Amino acid sequence: MVPEPPKDTGYGRGPYERDRARVLHCAAFRRLAAKTQVHTAGADDFLRTRLTHSLEVAQIAREMGARLGCDPDVVDVAGLAHDLGHPPFGHNGEQALADLAQPCGGFEGNAQTLRVLTRLEAKVYGPDGASAGLNLTRAALDATTKYPWPRRPGTPKFGYYADDAPVFGWIREGAPEPERRCLEAQVMDWADDVAYSVHDVEDGVYGGYVRLARLLADADERAALCVDVSGRYSAESAGDLGEVLVDLLADPVLAPLAGYDGSHAAQAALKGVTSVLTGRFVSAAVAATRAAYGPAPLRRYAADLVVPRRVRAQCALLKGIALRYVMRREGAAGRYERQRLVLSELVRELLRRAPDGLDPVFAPLFKAAPDDAARLRVVIDQVASLTDPSALVRHGALTAGRRAG
Numbered sequence: 295m296v297p298e299p300p301k302d303t304g305y306g307r308g309p310y311e312r313d314r315a316r317v318l319h320c321a322a323f324r325r326l327a328a329k330t331q332v333h334t335a336g337a338d339d340f341l342r343t344r345l346t347h348s349l350e351v352a353q354i355a356r357e358m359g360a361r362l363g364c365d366p367d368v369v370d371v372a373g374l375a376h377d378l379g380h381p382p383f384g385h386n387g388e389q390a391l392a393d394l395a396q397p398c399g400g401f402e403g404n405a406q407t408l409r410v411l412t413r414l415e416a417k418v419y420g421p422d423g424a425s426a427g428l429n430l431t432r433a434a435l436d437a438t439t440k441y442p443w444p445r446r447p448g449t450p451k452f453g454y455y456a457d458d459a460p461v462f463g464w465i466r467e468g469a470p471e472p473e474r475r476c477l478e479a480q481v482m483d484w485a486d487d488v489a490y491s492v493h494d495v496e497d498g499v500y501g502g503y504v505r506l507a508r509l510l511a512d513a514d515e516r517a518a519l520c521v522d523v524s525g526r527y528s529a530e531s532a533g534d535l536g537e538v539l540v541d542l543l544a545d546p547v548l549a550p551l552a553g554y555d556g557s558h559a560a561q562a563a564l565k566g567v568t569s570v571l572t573g574r575f576v577s578a579a580v581a582a583t584r585a586a587y588g589p590a591p592l593r594r595y596a597a598d599l600v601v602p603r604r605v606r607a608q609c610a611l612l613k614g615i616a617l618r619y620v621m622r623r624e625g626a627a628g629r630y631e632r633q634r635l636v637l638s639e640l641v642r643e644l645l646r647r648a649p650d651g652l653d654p655v656f657a658p659l660f661k662a663a664p665d666d667a668a669r670l671r672v673v674i675d676q677v678a679s680l681t682d683p684s685a686l687v688r689h690g691a692l693t694a695g696r697r698a699g
Contacts (some may be wrong), residue, residue, distance in 0.1 A: 296418055297428040310367035313434040317371055320428060322378045323348070328681035342497055344384075346376050346589035347489060351376060354576060355485035361580045362599075363591025364478050371430070372437035372482035379406025381678040381684040383633040390634040392450075394641050395674045396668040399455050404440050407676055408454050411435060412461045414675060418654070433594070435465045437478035442466060453479045458673070470595050475590055480599035488575045491612035496568045498620040499554050502562070505619075506551045510543055523614035530607050540605040545570065571612075578605040637677060643692040644673045646686050651692065652676055 307315070317323055326345035343352075352373030359369030379405040381387040391401040406483040411427050419430035441453040442462075454462040469476070475483070485586045487639065498504035509516055520535040528535060542548070551562035582600035583592070656676045662667040680688060 296420045296429050297681070308367075309431050310365055310371065313371045313428075313430045314367050314374065316417060316428045316430065317378075317411075318379075319373045320417070322415055322679070323355060323374065324409050325679070325681050326377060326380075328683055329380060329382060330387070330682055335383075342493060344380055347493070348374055348377050350489045350493060351482065351485045354489055354572065355482045358485060358580060359478060359575050360581060362477070362481065362592045362597075364481060365433070368433050368437050368593075369481050369485075370643055371434040372478055373435075373485055375411060375438045375586075376407060376440065376482055376486060377403065379403045379678065380404070380408045382631075382637065384678050384681045384682070386630045386633050389635055390637045391641075391678060394638060395585050395670065398594055398670040398674065399457075400452075401674055401678070402441075402450070402452050403489050405445070405452055405454050405458070406675075407438060408435070408462065409458055409675070411438065411625060412458065414679070418534075426564055431441055432467070433476075433478070436469075436476050436618070437482060439465065439475065439479055440470070442479075442484050443473050455671075457668075474595065474598075476594050477597050477599060478594070484579055484599055484601060488611050491609045492571045492575070493614050494569050494616035496564060496619065498616055499551055499564055500556070501620070502556075503620045503623050504615055505549075506543065506548065507553075509539075509550060509615075516540070516543075519611070519614050519618055522618050523610050526617075527602045527613045528610035530603075530610070532622075535611060538604060539565045539611050542608050542611060551590055575605055575609060578602050586610070636685060639693055640677050640680075640685060641670075641673055643689075644676060645670065648673060 310602055311563075323345070326348055327343055329344040329681055352370050355369040355373040356366045360366045381391050381401075382388070388401065388403050395401040411430060412435070413427050415423055415427045416425065418426045420426050439453050441451045442451070444453040444454060444456065444459070466472075495504055495622050499506075509519065516539055517532065517536060520532040520539060523535055524530060524532040529537070546568055550560070551567060554560050554564060579601045583597060586600050587597040644651050649660040652660055652672070653676060656672050659675075660669055660672045663672055677685070
């Protein structure tokens with residue numbers, strides 16, 4: 295992106311090690327500590343946040359990438375950075391901002407991550423005076439790109455906004471196919487799926503929301519779960535997923551979950567299940583990829599990650615368990631509605647009060663914006679940067695006078 299003179303840090307580190315350090319030390323990464331993963335951030339002293347999830351994804355991706363021959367720091371950076379663009383309140387907040395941002399090109403957490411890394415984070419400026427964000431290497435940014443295509447009808451996921459197309463084009467120079475992901479991005483994406491599915495079920499069991507005994511005993515409940523998963527997390531039919539689910543539930547490794555009682559021994563058994571499932575999912579992908587491409591080191595566009603169909607279906611079913619019993623648990627709908635209202639009112643109030651109501655980072659960008667769509671994008675950037683608690687505090691401060699009136 296922007297050439298930088300060499301710095302004598304005393305570390306003797308390479309460019310990918312520098313990339314990793316920049317992500318670890320940036321403000322957006324620290325803010326993930328107070329952003330929702332599945333449970334509301336700060337609501338429990340055990341459950342995961344976006345920060346702990348990102349650390350887990352990075353660890354899984356680093357080990358899997360190293361076994362395939364990828365540069366471990368590149369996949370580590372991708373794992374650490376992949377959720378930097380996620381807004382307050384998890385996927386519920388993402389959908390709320392996507393609706394609010396329709397006039398300026400929508401909102402998508404992965405596209406926002408690119409914006410954070412290449413524009414919004416304060417680190418390096420180019421010769422033209424514009425921010426280059428963290429100024430990461432092309433390889434690291436490409437590895438962070440889950441969806442290398444723009445917003446388009448019928449495809450909810452996308453990787454960049456229209457005004458970020460120039461930097462996206464630079465990142466993708468040398469890609470053999472326009473929308474093919476590099477191997478490191480595929481490794482990060484599978485590590486994300488593994489961490490998301492396994493750890494969110496772990497949290498659900500610990501919190502008392504997931505009770506596998508119900509699934510074991512009720513065929514109708516199993517069928518309903520498979521309907522939830524089909525089309526949302528898996529291309530498999532509900533019927534085919536049902537066969538995979540029966541085998542998964544019969545696996546002895548899951549046996550300790552059925553009688554989970556929260557005791558020390560039960561917690562140890564729960565962690566054992568998490569470790570075994572994570573190891574299985576990773577090893578299956580590594581073995582299948584090696585079988586397809588051989589033993590030589592694999593990186594960038596030398597290979598595509600191969601995940602066996604049954605393993606991918608098992609992972610999707612675990613995601614569905616978290617969806618059905620944690621995200622949709624009793625009382626969740628009202629909380630989600632409240633979160634969407636908070637973000638909607640925040641965007642409206644900040645637009646009304648801008649630029650004075652914006653943070654010093656965003657106020658100059660609002661003043662320089664050429665039209666209403668660009669000004670809305672600045673406000674969306676501001677709101678997306680907030681943590682769950684700061685969104686609630688900011689909302690309370692901005693709406694207090696209106697309520698009093």
